[in-house]
Amino acid sequence: MGITDLIASFLQQSLEEAENGVLEVQRNDLAQRFNCVPSQINYVMSTRFSPERGYIVESRRGGNGYIRITRVRVDRQTLMMHVINSLGAQVDLPSARAILSNLVQSGALAEEIGQALLAALGDKALGAVPRESRNQVRADIMKQVLILQV
Structure with a gap:
């Protein structure tokens, strides 16, 4: 340790x-x-x-x-809205992974959805997107999927 x-x-x-x-x-x-x-x-x-x-x-x-x-103990919807609002215009893959892990661990997001979203945000899935735009596309996808979960 x-x-x-x-x-x-x-x-x-x-x-x-x-x-x-x-x-x-x-x-x-x-x-x-x-x-x-x-x-x-x-x-x-x-x-x-x-x-x-x-x-x-x-x-x-x-x-x-x-x-x-x-x-702080907050309800699921408040936590999800906080995460959505705190996501900037860009999010790198390690940050996205950490945020999703935290949401799954807190019970705010189902593990299957977290895993599927992580796969969709990965560099393999975004291979057709130019590297310099991936973090922006990643943030946009993440926000939209999390909004649907609220």
Whole structure:
């Protein structure tokens, strides 16, 4: 298990034990605990505790800086609309894969639909589309299919 996984597991467990679903931690304390640089903590926050995964992360830098993680429980439709609205004009394949994985894991999207959509968004399926346009086409397809799922 890598350092990123260890940090994420620790934070997830701490969040589950938190009374009100809110965890507040010091970035420097976490970095010392896991013997890593604070930017590694930032990486974990941005990749593992994103709004698409159902979290709100607030942070304040400085001597008394903190990171506050709040687990947000939203209904399926709200989550789907958030994802659709947060998709930009382009989405690369790794991002599309992560978003679909998160939607499937949260139960907002059936696994079969997630797999079919991922296949439709892949470079093999978009082979006739020029490389420089694939991310735009990928985003358009993803939005349209997710809209149908709402």
